[in-house]
Amino acid sequence: MKVRRPVASALAVAGYIVMIVPILFVVATAFTGGETLRFPPEGVSLRWFEAALSYEPFIGALVSSLQLAVLATVLALLVGVPVTLAIHRGHIPGKGLVEGLFLSPLIVPELVVGLALYQQLMIGLRLDNFETLLIGHTVLMLPYAVRVTGASLALADPALEEAARGLGASPLRAFFTVTLPLLRPGIFSAALLSFVTSFNNVPLSLLLQSRDFRTLPVTMLDYVQQSYDPMVAAMATLILAATIVVAVIAERTVGFAKIFGGINR
Amino acid sequence: MSIAAEFSGVSQVFGDFTAVDSIDLAITEGKLTTLLGPSGCGKTTSLRMLAGYSAPSSGTITIAGVDSTRTPPEKRGLGMVFQSYALFPHMSVAENVGYGLKLRRVPAAERQKTVMETLDLVGLAHLAGSKPKKLSGGQQQRVALARAIAIKPKLLLLDEPLSNLDARLRVQMRAEIRRIQSETGLTVVLVTHDQDEALEMSDDMVLMRAGRIMQQGSPQDVFRGPANRFVADFLGYENFVTTADGRAIAIRPEHLEVSAATPAGSADGLRLAGTITDVAFRGVDLLVTVDAVDDSGASVRLLSDVRSTGVDTLAVGDTVTVGAAPGRLVALAD
Amino acid sequence: MRNRTAALLLLPGLVLLVVGFLVPSLIMLFSPPGIEPAQIFVRFGEMLTDPYDLRIIGRTVGIGLIVTVICVSLGFPIAYLLARSTSRWSGVLLALAIFPLLLSNVVRTFGWLVVLGSNGAIGQALLALGLVDKAPQLLYTELAIVLGLTQLFLPLAIISCYSAVAQVDAGLDDAARGLGASRTRTFWSIVIPLSLPGIVVAATLVFAGSVTAYTTPYLLGGSSQRMLSTQLFSYSSVTIDWASASATALIMTILVFLVSGLSSLVGRRGAIS
Numbered sequence: 001m002k003v004r005r006p007v008a009s010a011l012a013v014a015g016y017i018v019m020i021v022p023i024l025f026v027v028a029t030a031f032t033g034g035e036t037l038r039f040p041p042e043g044v045s046l047r048w049f050e051a052a053l054s055y056e057p058f059i060g061a062l063v064s065s066l067q068l069a070v071l072a073t074v075l076a077l078l079v080g081v082p083v084t085l086a087i088h089r090g091h092i093p094g095k096g097l098v099e100g101l102f103l104s105p106l107i108v109p110e111l112v113v114g115l116a117l118y119q120q121l122m123i124g125l126r127l128d129n130f131e132t133l134l135i136g137h138t139v140l141m142l143p144y145a146v147r148v149t150g151a152s153l154a155l156a157d158p159a160l161e162e163a164a165r166g167l168g169a170s171p172l173r174a175f176f177t178v179t180l181p182l183l184r185p186g187i188f189s190a191a192l193l194s195f196v197t198s199f200n201n202v203p204l205s206l207l208l209q210s211r212d213f214r215t216l217p218v219t220m221l222d223y224v225q226q227s228y229d230p231m232v233a234a235m236a237t238l239i240l241a242a243t244i245v246v247a248v249i250a251e252r253t254v255g256f257a258k259i260f261g262g263i264n265r
Numbered sequence: 266m267s268i269a270a271e272f273s274g275v276s277q278v279f280g281d282f283t284a285v286d287s288i289d290l291a292i293t294e295g296k297l298t299t300l301l302g303p304s305g306c307g308k309t310t311s312l313r314m315l316a317g318y319s320a321p322s323s324g325t326i327t328i329a330g331v332d333s334t335r336t337p338p339e340k341r342g343l344g345m346v347f348q349s350y351a352l353f354p355h356m357s358v359a360e361n362v363g364y365g366l367k368l369r370r371v372p373a374a375e376r377q378k379t380v381m382e383t384l385d386l387v388g389l390a391h392l393a394g395s396k397p398k399k400l401s402g403g404q405q406q407r408v409a410l411a412r413a414i415a416i417k418p419k420l421l422l423l424d425e426p427l428s429n430l431d432a433r434l435r436v437q438m439r440a441e442i443r444r445i446q447s448e449t450g451l452t453v454v455l456v457t458h459d460q461d462e463a464l465e466m467s468d469d470m471v472l473m474r475a476g477r478i479m480q481q482g483s484p485q486d487v488f489r490g491p492a493n494r495f496v497a498d499f500l501g502y503e504n505f506v507t508t509a510d511g512r513a514i515a516i517r518p519e520h521l522e523v524s525a526a527t528p529a530g531s532a533d534g535l536r537l538a539g540t541i542t543d544v545a546f547r548g549v550d551l552l553v554t555v556d557a558v559d560d561s562g563a564s565v566r567l568l569s570d571v572r573s574t575g576v577d578t579l580a581v582g583d584t585v586t587v588g589a590a591p592g593r594l595v596a597l598a599d
Numbered sequence: 600m601r602n603r604t605a606a607l608l609l610l611p612g613l614v615l616l617v618v619g620f621l622v623p624s625l626i627m628l629f630s631p632p633g634i635e636p637a638q639i640f641v642r643f644g645e646m647l648t649d650p651y652d653l654r655i656i657g658r659t660v661g662i663g664l665i666v667t668v669i670c671v672s673l674g675f676p677i678a679y680l681l682a683r684s685t686s687r688w689s690g691v692l693l694a695l696a697i698f699p700l701l702l703s704n705v706v707r708t709f710g711w712l713v714v715l716g717s718n719g720a721i722g723q724a725l726l727a728l729g730l731v732d733k734a735p736q737l738l739y740t741e742l743a744i745v746l747g748l749t750q751l752f753l754p755l756a757i758i759s760c761y762s763a764v765a766q767v768d769a770g771l772d773d774a775a776r777g778l779g780a781s782r783t784r785t786f787w788s789i790v791i792p793l794s795l796p797g798i799v800v801a802a803t804l805v806f807a808g809s810v811t812a813y814t815t816p817y818l819l820g821g822s823s824q825r826m827l828s829t830q831l832f833s834y835s836s837v838t839i840d841w842a843s844a845s846a847t848a849l850i851m852t853i854l855v856f857l858v859s860g861l862s863s864l865v866g867r868r869g870a871i872s
Contacts (some may be wrong), residue, residue, distance in 0.1 A: 005782060015673035015757075016692075018750050019699055022710025025720060029713050037713055039720040043748065049833040079615055082608035090605025102612060105620055109811035109855060111828050112848040113624060115835050119631055120623035121797075135619040142612065203804035203828070205811045207836060217705045217814075224818065233713070236706040243702045247694075256694050318773055338776040351774035355792045364777035364788075416778060 023240065030233040037230055042130055061219035066132075068215060072137035076194050077187060079138070080145025085179075087146070088153045089161075102146045104138050111205035113140070118207040130212040135258035136204045139195035146194060148259075152186025153179075189259040192250055196243075230253040268330075269294040269420055269452040270315060275324030277310050277476075284310040286476035289325065292420070293469060297446055297453040301463040302473035303499070308456045309424055311473075315454065316422055317341045329419055337369075343414030345422040348404045348429065351399035358384070358408050359393040365416035381413040382439045386445060410442070414449060421446075423455040427462060439466050460500055464488060472496050493517065493598050502595065503568040506535065507561035513597040520593035521569040523553050523585050525578065534591040539567065541583045546573065553579055555587050631720040642846040656850065662741060666748040670805045671798060673749070674756030675764075681757075682764040683772070696757045699705040704751060704814040711747050711819055712738065715850040744826070745817040748809045753810065758803040763797020764790065766851055779789065796866055803862040807855045827851050 025039065033043030054059055080102075086092060087099050105113065119134045121127045127135075158178065165176035205215040216239075224232050250256055270292040285307040294296050300308035309325040313319050317338035325334045333341060344365075348402045353361050358405060359380050366376045384390040387407040397405055406426060413421055426442070443466055446453050457463055463470050464484045472479045472487065472495075480492040491497035494513065507539060516535065523541075539557030553569045556572040567587055571579070579585070612810045629636050646652040677696060681689045700709060715737040722734030737743060765789060773787040779864075791798075816826040827847055834844035 005676075005680065005854055008680055008786075011673050011676040015677050018673070018697070018746065019753050022714050022750060023699075023702070023707060025709075025713040026706065026710045035690055037716060038718040039713060039723055054730060078725060080705050083612035086605040086608035090608070091602065092605050092609070098609070099640065101616065105616075107807075107859060109625060109828075109848070109851050110829055111811060112815055112852055115831065115844060115848055116623040116627035118625050118835065119841070121619075124632065131609065135615070139615060139619045142616065146612075156830045187842070196701050200705075202704060203811075204833065206813065217703055220709075221814065221817065225764055232709060236703075236709050239706050243698075243706075247698050251694065255696050257639075259701050263844070264777075316773075316777055322638050337781075338773070339779045339781055342779070343778075344775060345774070345777040347770050347774060349768065351768060351770035353771060353774070353789060353793075364780075368779040368784065399871070412774075412778065430669070 004174045026233050028241065030231050030237040031229050032233075035229060037101045037228055037233065039231075047052050048230045049238070050152055051118035051231045052234040052238065055231065057214075057219055057223070058231075059217065060216045061214050061216040065216040066215050068133055068137060069133055072141055073191050073194040074247050075134070075138040076141035076145045076192060079189065080190070081149055081183070084146050084150045085175075086154055088150060089158065099146065099150075103143045106143045110140065110201070111206075114120075114204040114207040117204075122208065133205060133208045133213070133215075136208060137198045137201065140201070140204060141198060144193045144197065145190045149183055149186040152183055152189075153238075156182040157223050185258075186253050191252050192246070193254065193259060242249075266293065267294045269328070270454075271327040271426065272311070272315075273325050273327070275314065275321045275326060276309070277307070278322040283476050284417060285314070285321070288476070288478050290456055290471060290478060290481070292452060294452050295450055296468035297443070297455060297466055298471060299455045299457055299463040299467040300470040300471050301457055301460065301499075302479075303458060305475075306473040307475050307476040308458075310476075312422055312454060312456045314423055315420070316343055316345050324325060326344040333427065342416070342418055343420045343422055344416055344418030346406075346409045346413050346424065346426045348425040348469050350397075351430075352405055352408055352412070354397055355530040356397075358389065358397065359392065360402070361397065361408055362412045362415050362549060365412065369416065378417055383411045386414070386448065387411045387441075389458075398511060402430055403438065406430060409443075410445065414445070414451070418451070420480075421451045421453045423453065425458070427454055427457070427459075435462075440491050442466065472499065474499075490596075491595060491597065504565070505597075506537070506559040506565055506567075507563060510560065515595045515597055516589045516593055518552070518568040520568040521567060521587055522589065523555065523569045523571055523579065523587050525583065526586055531585065534589050535594060536588040537567075537583060537588060539587055541585055543580060544579055544581060551579065553598050555585060557587060619701055624846050628845055628852070634842050634845070638842045639845045639849070643849055644845055646843075646850065655825050655827060658741065658824065659810050660854070662744055662748065662826065663806045665745055666805045667743070667751060667802050668808045669749050670756040671760070671802055672751050674753055674801060675760045675794075675798060678757050678760035679786075680766050682761055683769060692759070695736065696754055698754075700754045700758075704812075705818075707750055708717050708747050708815050708818050711743060711750070715743050715746070715819070725798045737860060739821040739823050741820070741824055744816050747789060747815040747819045748812060751815060752805040752808050752813065755804045759797050759801035759804060763799075763800075765795035766791045766797075799865050803858050806858050810854050811851055824827070827854075 019121055029037055029039065029041055030037070030121045031046070032041030032049055033045040033046050033047065034041060072161070087095060088120065091099060103114070113136060117132050121132045121135065122129060159175050160178050161172055162180070164178045169177060200217060202221065204216050209218050220235060222233055247256065266540065270519045272288050272290040274287050274289060275285060276283065276287045283290050296498070300311060302308050302341050310319070314321050317333070321334060324330055327333065328341060353364065356364065358549055362383055363376050363380045366379055371379065381390055381393065384393055387410055389404060389486070390406065392400065397408060400408065410426070415452045427438050430438060439462060453465065462537065467484050467525050469481065471481045471504045474495050480487055480496045487496065488500055491500055491502065496516070497515040501517060504516040504521055508514060516533070533580050537557045537559060539555040541553060542556050543554040545552040549572070551571045553571055555567045555569065556564055557567055559565050569587060609702060629639065637720060646656070660789045681693050702787055712719070716722065717734045717738070723730045726734050726770050761768060771789050771793070780788065804813065811828055812831065815826040816824065816829050820826060831844060831847040831851065834840045
């Protein structure tokens with residue numbers, strides 16, 4: 001077959017190789033029977049999966065990460081959805097400025113936010129590291145809640161609420177029976193993005209770790225630094241599998257491109 | 266008369282769908298040919314194959330005597346006006362019109378001259394510096410036309426060029442395109458689903474359906490002598506009856522007369538008894554629906570356009586006679 | 600919605616934003632514990648003249664620029680091919696390009712350890728082919744960081760470019776071809792100029808991401824190839840040098856704000872012309 005656009009196709013292939021191939025190598029080494037991160041792997045076994053799943057620091061961190069991600073997501077939505085409503089349906093002065101303010105955590109480098117919270121809240125105000133992490137992650141997820149639900153609210157015709165009011169619904173009832181159901185895809189997308197972003201976050205969680213409460217990515221990062229065995233590859237492969245499940249759910253429900261379309265200006 | 270372009274046994278198949286089914290078609294030099302038909306009949310697909318945007322699954326396309334079946338669009342030297350106009354939004358009107366000339370390495374001064382002449386031809390010289398977005402739909406359409414003409418194309422291809430314009434502008438542009446065609450002497454192929462447009466503009470009319478050509482000829486010949494029921498139906502023949510000896514006949518509604526008198530035995534032409542089921546007032550005329558039984562014994566619903574003056578007597582439920590003069594009966598091939 | 604209702608809805612968010620983000624960030628940047636604001640600016644000035652610090656800044660900006668150029672030149676063709684393709688595979692390929700965004704940076708970056716490490720795929724392959732006597736050290740190099748960051752940010756570049764190209768009417772490609780432009784010419788004179796806003800967004804996101812990323816320079820650059828982010832971490836948790844940490848954070852923040860401002864300026868000018 002003749003390739004129609006040889007240069008573009010070659011660049012595209014190179015791009016996919018850089019994006020995908022390293023991930024495949026992680027999976028390949030996770031199944032090794034050998035002692036080290038070596039390629040090609042020596043034999044095939046599941047021993048490193050067993051090791052990863054019985055390694056207490058990983059499992060503890062996994063539980064911590066899940067707790068943190070769920071709580072931060074719920075909090076970000078509880079705080080963020082009302083903000084979206086106020087921005088899009090209220091007549092507040094300086095609307096653009098307010099929205100910009102809520103999106104600003106996206107612009108400031110996460111490591112800088114992490115340092116600020118570490119220094120001011122954890123050391124300065126002596127907050128617990130879990131509390132600080134929760135505040136940090138929630139702040140970081142706020143832009144997703146505001147922007148993604150905002151995008152679906154902007155699509156919803158305000159006349160629908162007015163129609164509900166005209167039919168006798170109170171403002172609150174109109175919100176819960178008309179507006180909220182319309183926002184559901186947006187809220188779902190925002191929740192998914194927030195959860196994944198929080199779960200994967202390193203820069204913020206890095207400085208805010210303590211011996212009792214560390215997230216999984218930070219624990220894995222530490223482990224890689226200390227020892228060079230394939231257990232991290234096994235853990236990474238498990239995370240990969242879970243992420244694929246999340247991606248399939250996302251694709252089946254709201255559609256992949258839509259979710260990420262929301263965060264692109 | 267020489268042939269500007271020719272399709273020989275051309276088919277286009279997408280998966281299990283045959284968009285164009287082995288058509289043979291000659292486009293006459295210096296004439297305006299329309300491809301007419303309902304959506305999905307293969308007219309746009311045929312035009313895109315002629316322009317080189319899609320390659321036929323089989324068959325050959327010859328342009329100016331040269332087999333061009335596999336020639337890419339940029340090597341064909343045809344001018345195309347797209348339904349959406351496809352004006353380059355980042356270029357001014359003049360830059361749009363001059364784009365093809367620039368690609369042909371026409372020197373700047375000469376290019377400028379041609380651009381202005383072409384814009385003059387379409388009456389837009391004063392907007393040369395504007396961006397396409399600032400123009401009205403009709404003006405954009407003219408720019409698209411100028412851009413296609415500026416490269417002195419072997420053929421000018423128009424894909425539903427008037428469908429995005431409002432009704433009045435559309436009628437104006439029909440005359441405009443005819444004028445430009447006769448001034449430039451270009452061979453034009455126009456795709457449309459609008460029979461009025463086709464009748465008014467064409468030298469040669471090609472009626473298509475389901476990827477096949479149903480009839481080709483001058484507008485007069487096709488309109489007065491539709492070859493088959495599809496063509497007749499598409500061109501507004503509303504009444505189809507079968508004679509006692511099994512011939513299929515089509516009659517236009519304006520040629521079908523309704524009278525209160527009872528049928529007077531055998532006569533030339535058509536004469537059937539029926540009952541009025543609907544009378545719709547349409548200003549100048551009335552549209553009268555009559556249910557009748559034709560000579561083959563089949564129930565038929567007939568439509569008649571009757572002058573509204575002096576026929577206030579027609580009412581639903583009346584028993585009437587419908588008829589048409591022998592010259593008004595069009596025999597169909599199938 | 601009444602003004603009071605709107606204010607009530609905004610309040611929790613505002614409090615969280617102010618207490619959990621704005622105030623701590625501002626204090627940290629300009630007046631960390633026990634440090635006078637003036638000291639930070641002195642340190643800031645030193646960093647811009649000190650050869651060691653300058654090398655780190657230079658490496659960060661340089662790597663950021665290289666990664667930006669690579670991501671746009673790989674990401675745009677991918678976006679273009681996907682947006683223009685009618686194949687049913689294009690959906691799968693698009694999903695495959697977006698998917699890494701959901702995947703942990705640690706997992707993605709870890710792959711390069713396996714590929715580039717001394718026992719890794721490339722080293723072992725070179726050894727097996729007899730091209731080298733000893734597996735070369737590819738890890739802890741700038742090349743490793745560039746590869747890792749490219750992998751990380753290519754999906755972002757693809758999405759931004761994709762939404763831009765998808766908005767360019769494919770009919771314009773046809774029109775240009777019909778007027779005599781080759782595929783290449785059409786690409787450069789029609790597709791690229793019209794998708795420029797998306798390319799600018801892509802470049803901004805990639806650059807800002809690259810100069811602030813931590814995981815990748817930490818894992819692939821190690822202590823020999825410090826970048827601003829790894830340096831910032833070391834100031835704040837190893838040496839606990841608040842003045843240097845704040846000055847570094849300031850440099851990083853200014854860099855990101857500068858590119859964002861620049862790109863919105865370019866975007867606005869593009870919108871006017």
